[in-house]
Amino acid sequence: MTATIPQPETLPDGRAALPIRLSGGGLSLRLSPFGARVQDLRMDGVDHPLVLGSDHLAPYVGDMIYHGALVGRFANRIADGRFTLDGRNHLTDRNEGGATTLHGGSEGSAAQLWTVEAQSESSATLTLRMPDGHMGFPGTLDVRVVHSLPGDGTLAIEITATTDAPTPCNFAHHGYFALDGGDDVTTQTLRIDADRYLPVDARMIPLPEAPAPVDGTRFDFRTPRPIGDAGIDHNFCLNGSGMRRVLRLEAVNGLSLDVETDQPGLQVYDARNQEPILGLDGRRYGPFAGLALETQAWPDAPNRADFPDAILRPGETYRHRVSYIFARG
Template sequence: MNASADITGFGYLPDGREVTRIVLRGGGLQMALLTHGARVQDLRLDAVAHPLVIGADTLDPYLGEMSYYGAIVGRFANRIADAAFALDGKSYKTDANERDQQTLHGGTEGASSQLWELQSVSDTSATLTLDLADGHMGFPGNLLVTATYSLPGEGTLALDITAVTDKPTVCSFAQHSYFALEDGGSVADQTLWIDADRYLPVNDLMIPTLDAPATVTGSRFDFRTARPIGTAGLDHNFCLNGAEGDLRRVARLEAPNHLSLEVVTNQPGLQIYDSARQPHMTGLGGRQHGAFAGIALETQAWPDAVNRPAFPSAVLRPGEVYRHAVRYVFATPG
């Protein structure tokens, strides 16, 4: 471990364990990570005066209303209907942590609430690991997860996640930062492009209503030509074009100040949440945030894939390696 790295304490969990803060610098970016949730706590770009993510200056908000902010969520990101699924003929009941009906982001004690272990760090990268036990939150298999954040250059934040298991299980992680390209601006006024011909309609519980995706053509979900996000509300999975496993450009966000963010990933889905339902909260440096203050761009498996045979598989088996790559690329005008 690089002794010169910027590593400090950030507070203590209720059980007395210390949360560590790690600062990385490279490619015009400065990023602060927390071992709690393997989360991005702060992110800055040279020549931009404000943070690029919604975060908190202290640990307490991350133990409550901001539990998913900046974190890696899983072992299954997004939702599992009825908090149940079957795998290889065996039924599993998972933690029903949303509305007492379904599993959200791996359950109450999912990856976002865990204290990850810092394995290695340099000035520009950090690797963290997490062991999730067989039966944790109802999921089968001992799952070893490794996440490496790096700043490889040219305004790029890179995240690579791998996982291995000793039993067949389901596995899908997502990076859950809320990006804020303007200081106090609304994402409703920002322009979004998504390389997706299809999306998943959802019901009031945010569970997909169909066993096959719907076309975006003629709907408010058609972002194949860049346009303003608006205030109609987005909390939907877009079924990305291109071959799953190939690293490809899938989305671009641009604010009126012309600061932009591109998303590159190898995942089949992109959950867009425009924070329309976000309650008022205090963020970094005392900033006040409300609805539409930030946007989550979560690369992932499709929601409820464990119960939908027609969806891309989210099953991980012994001897296989789950691989998730995502790049967030920021650029200033000119």
């Protein structure tokens, strides 16, 4: 018998996840309903992708599970896979070293096949229902995400969610950005509008004394400077509130990326632990191949009353907006 060869747009279990192609404002986007993920993002006149990705779905079931995906229902980490909500204890899937819940657990939103609700030339709406008890979280959560290319080199993402019971709710776009098409991003210049950050322990859980000032630390990016290779995988406590510009990334080729969001936090990860893998256009990704920029609530917020609230309750609507704005100098 001849073995069936998996197709680029088919999951291992045989389900199809046909890509959605969008264009507008000088950008073109390939979006997969598996994980509501950005597989590829291009800019007119630029000869390389702007993100790390793959032409095939298979890597996204393995080492690239979070690349380009919408992660949740609680992005980042929950210490010990446990929290107490309204006097009730909850145990969640400890999918990171048996010690923490990472990005909503092993079957979080990045591992789900979303439903395509609507699509136009420059916009797509995807939905997902996460049932009560899924990965240990309470409440049936209905999530909707809109990816759009509204113009002027902008990728806009808007996430909303409702629930029938109180639950942690914190989604993040987990894209890895690479502006110059090179092997690493360490020489790219970064500015972050944050006076504080969250120092973490060996499990990447915020320390009791967090947040801490960035002043005098390697996390001070208030003035633009190269990313470097010292290692960053931390939440920056963003200044201000409402929709505002919080970050600028620049490469020597003249490309820049500005990030605008209404969220209180931004996880910056320099991919220093990226295992070698084959990506878009046959590129080989290794350590520091891209920079993850995840606007979000603060990690472990369900266990920290001193952090911004990340609990969604019935009758409320979770809203998260982020825009990635690309330009050429």
